[in-house]
Amino acid sequence: MTQVNYFLTEEQQMIVDLARQIAVEKIIPVRAELDREEKFPREIMRDLAQADLFGLYIPEEYGGLARGCFENCLAVEQLAYGCIAVTTTFAASALGGYPILLFGSDEQKARYLPDIASGRRLVAFGLTEANAGSDAARIQTTAVEDGDYWVINGTKQWITSGGEADIYTIIAMTDRKKGARGATAFILEKGDPGFGFGKKERKMGLMASSTRELLFNDCRIPKERILGRRGQGFILAMKTLDLARPGIGAIGVGLAQAALDEAVKYARQRIQFDQPIISFQAIQHMLADMATRIEASRALVYSIARTIDAGARDVAKLSAMAKVFATDTAMQVTTDAVQILGGYGYMKDYPVEKMMRDAKVLQIYEGTNQIMRNIIGKALNKEYAKK
Amino acid sequence: MNIVVCIKQVPDAQSVHFDTEKGTLVRGEAEAIINPFDLHALEAGIQMRDSYGGEVVVLTMGPPQAEDALREALGLGADRGILLSDRAFAGADTLATTYTLAKAIDRLGPVDLVLCGRQAIDGDTAQVGPGLATRLGIPCVTSVSTLEVLDDRKTMHLRRVCEEGYDLIEVEMPALLTVVASLNTPRLPSLKGKIRARKAEIPVWDAQELGAEPGRVGLVGSPTQVVSTSVPKFEARREMLEGSPEGQVEALVARLKEAGIL
Ligand SMILES: Cc1cc2nc3c(=O)[nH]c(=O)nc-3n(C[C@H](O)[C@H](O)[C@@H](O)COP(=O)(O)OP(=O)(O)OC[C@H]3O[C@@H](n4cnc5c(N)ncnc54)[C@H](O)[C@@H]3O)c2cc1C
Numbered sequence: 001m002t003q004v005n006y007f008l009t010e011e012q013q014m015i016v017d018l019a020r021q022i023a024v025e026k027i028i029p030v031r032a033e034l035d036r037e038e039k040f041p042r043e044i045m046r047d048l049a050q051a052d053l054f055g056l057y058i059p060e061e062y063g064g065l066a067r068g069c070f071e072n073c074l075a076v077e078q079l080a081y082g083c084i085a086v087t088t089t090f091a092a093s094a095l096g097g098y099p100i101l102l103f104g105s106d107e108q109k110a111r112y113l114p115d116i117a118s119g120r121r122l123v124a125f126g127l128t129e130a131n132a133g134s135d136a137a138r139i140q141t142t143a144v145e146d147g148d149y150w151v152i153n154g155t156k157q158w159i160t161s162g163g164e165a166d167i168y169t170i171i172a173m174t175d176r177k178k179g180a181r182g183a184t185a186f187i188l189e190k191g192d193p194g195f196g197f198g199k200k201e202r203k204m205g206l207m208a209s210s211t212r213e214l215l216f217n218d219c220r221i222p223k224e225r226i227l228g229r230r231g232q233g234f235i236l237a238m239k240t241l242d243l244a245r246p247g248i249g250a251i252g253v254g255l256a257q258a259a260l261d262e263a264v265k266y267a268r269q270r271i272q273f274d275q276p277i278i279s280f281q282a283i284q285h286m287l288a289d290m291a292t293r294i295e296a297s298r299a300l301v302y303s304i305a306r307t308i309d310a311g312a313r314d315v316a317k318l319s320a321m322a323k324v325f326a327t328d329t330a331m332q333v334t335t336d337a338v339q340i341l342g343g344y345g346y347m348k349d350y351p352v353e354k355m356m357r358d359a360k361v362l363q364i365y366e367g368t369n370q371i372m373r374n375i376i377g378k379a380l381n382k383e384y385a386k387k
Numbered sequence: 388m389n390i391v392v393c394i395k396q397v398p399d400a401q402s403v404h405f406d407t408e409k410g411t412l413v414r415g416e417a418e419a420i421i422n423p424f425d426l427h428a429l430e431a432g433i434q435m436r437d438s439y440g441g442e443v444v445v446l447t448m449g450p451p452q453a454e455d456a457l458r459e460a461l462g463l464g465a466d467r468g469i470l471l472s473d474r475a476f477a478g479a480d481t482l483a484t485t486y487t488l489a490k491a492i493d494r495l496g497p498v499d500l501v502l503c504g505r506q507a508i509d510g511d512t513a514q515v516g517p518g519l520a521t522r523l524g525i526p527c528v529t530s531v532s533t534l535e536v537l538d539d540r541k542t543m544h545l546r547r548v549c550e551e552g553y554d555l556i557e558v559e560m561p562a563l564l565t566v567v568a569s570l571n572t573p574r575l576p577s578l579k580g581k582i583r584a585r586k587a588e589i590p591v592w593d594a595q596e597l598g599a600e601p602g603r604v605g606l607v608g609s610p611t612q613v614v615s616t617s618v619p620k621f622e623a624r625r626e627m628l629e630g631s632p633e634g635q636v637e638a639l640v641a642r643l644k645e646a647g648i649l
């Protein structure tokens with residue numbers, strides 16, 4: 001049967017094949033164990049590093065492959081076909097790395113990007129706090145200038161790869177009175193004095209990804225660790241998320257595809273009332289909707305990622321669309337996959353149980369899907385005001 | 388360290404069929420892969436190169452499409468690939484194959500280490516490694532499962548698997564080793580490697596280039612003649628014994644005696 005032609009170049013197809021090979025050979029065989037034991041996927045990170053995937057979006061002069069958002073989407077989609085907890089760990093490194101690429105000084109880029117591109121050091125991105133989730137402007141972590149140093153105090157919450165990453169890009173308030181314009185980004189390194197890690201969260205899913213607090217207790221870092229200019233913190237965070245969100249959409253596509261594959265395979269072999277359950281129209285229609293939504297999500301994510309790579313500015317709306325549609329699809333599809341497997345789907349013996357638990361986070365992190373709709377709605381209001 | 392890895396392109400065992408009527412392999416639709424043992428030989432070569440410097444050259448004798456196997460090896464980290472291809476090479480048995488491979492290795496200049504798989508999963512003779520070592524006049528250790536290079540970078544300590552255990556062997560380079568799967572875990576390809584491999588020039592050496600004597604390559608140079616091949620047939624018969632346990636035991640013993648097993 002003909003598949004949609006996304007006109008991938010030979011090199012893009014290589015990325016897909018390689019990421020799929022890693023998912024099949026390295027991730028799928030261990031994903032249940034990683035999930036059960038909440039184990040950080042260190043070895044798989046080494047495999048991804050060896051395959052050069054951490055450097056996809058990083059310029060060649062820093063050891064990367066100088067590809068873009070689209071190639072990143074292609075890679076995470078395939079990895080997510082294996083396990084989205086592993087993929088989240090991989091993707092978080094890009095989320096933490098983009099700010100350095102976008103706003104870093106030449107010295108900062110030369111110092112950090114080669115290690116990020118080679119996967120020698122993992123990165124985390126720290127914005128969220130206990131009292132500041134969607135309303136990120138309310139963060140309370142502060143950074144105060146003290147001679148040649150910045151002194152940071154506060155606590156970040158739910159930071160992916162907290163404790164495991166070596167480099168952290170974080171946002172702190174430098175001028176509280178200025179509100180959102182008073183935030184500034186900094187680069188932290190594991191081992192900086194006064195920088196520690198709090199409790200590891202116990203979660204519904206995404207078990208192999210470490211989600212932890214970052215603790216700053218009179219943490220002193222050299223002045224040159226400021227990332228971008230003072231007061232640019234939120235712009236930096238928003239630009240970073242604009243680039244990263246299509247990737248979350250792509251993770252949704254890969255996860256949903258994996259759930260569909262399991263559901264169709266099962267529906268073809270499960271016999272009830274003397275026939276395979278796929279012969280029931282109720283099941284067929286569910287599968288048909290799943291498959292159609294997945295393809296629509298993929299087409300949306302790919303075309304938006306390509307638009308971003310073509311140099312479009314002001315992509316907040318598009319990037320929110322890619323995230324919201326594909327991750328709502330992933331939630332729906334994984335839920336339906338469990339339904340199609342019935343009681344077996346609810347058991348840990350089949351992978352769809354984990355897929356459904358994991359899917360939920362895609363609608364929450366990197367901006368909730370309500371916030372995505374706010375972004376799209378606001379953009380529409382603005383666009384139509386001009387017409 | 389100059390390392391040569393010999394690889395053979397073979398049909399993927401999972402996609403190959405045997406035509407029982409004709410007694411031949413149906414290779415048409417079979418996907419071609421690198422002989423699995425050879426991936427372990429390549430991994431060993433790459434690890435040695437990474438530890439001691441030098442280069443890894445992959446060599447294969449085969450039809451033009453065997454170039455794919457060389458590109459795959461380059462994607463995994465080999466430095467250069469050379470394809471030995473000529474219509475005259477077709478139909479080679481192990482004698483002609485080792486002659487051709489030896490000619491190519493001579494042409495490459497001094498070599499420290501030649502690595503082969505223990506056997507090819509299609510031809511299965513396991514003769515190419517030892518035959519090649521004989522032609523090159525270097526020691527050969529087969530079925531190597533562990534490998535350690537000593538500080539002098541010349542002496543190797545090896546384990547050779549044998550039927551009931553293993554031998555510990557000390558050998559000096561230059562040498563030829565054939566390796567088994569437990570030696571290492573072959574790495575995944577890297578993107579940079581694959582991109583480089585796609586663009587790499589792969590020289591093709593033919594009989595003339597090698598200065599090979601026409602009578603010693605391919606079918607002409609192969610005294611082996613495959614007269615016929617057949618698939619062994621396994622016929623399983625099944626019979627359910629009924630009755631009391633004692634009766635069943637008696638019946639079973641009788642059957643085993645009949646079959647000459649007891
Ligand atoms: C059904 C069948 C039966 C055959 N029977 C015989 C026979 O009885 N006698 C005979 O001499 N030949 C026979 N051949 C031919 C034989 O398979 C090959 O042509 C022979 O040259 C290689 O031997 P092999 O495949 O057994 O390799 P092996 O000796 O098993 O291979 C060991 C290693 O040598 C290296 N190597 C092998 N071939 C190459 C190559 N072309 N290029 C680079 N490296 C290589 C690889 O590292 C490989 O892992 C037969 C072929 C078939 C298909």
Ligand SMILES: Cc1cc2nc3c(=O)[nH]c(=O)nc-3n(C[C@H](O)[C@H](O)[C@H](O)COP(=O)(O)OP(=O)(O)OC[C@H]3O[C@@H](n4cnc5c(N)ncnc54)[C@H](O)[C@@H]3O)c2cc1C
Pocket residue numbers: 092124125126127128132133134135157158159160161206211361364365366367368369370371374
């Ligand atoms: C597993 C995991 C990993 C994470 N990793 C990171 C990380 O690496 N770095 C990081 O900085 N953060 C991370 N986060 C935090 C994540 O980005 C936040 O959870 C998210 O932004 C939402 O914030 P919140 O949870 O505080 O929800 P809240 O903001 O409290 O929202 C609660 C509910 O109210 C809704 N809501 C809030 N405001 C509005 C509004 N204006 N209109 C409509 N509805 C609204 C939300 O959609 C949601 O349904 C992670 C979270 C999780 C669960």
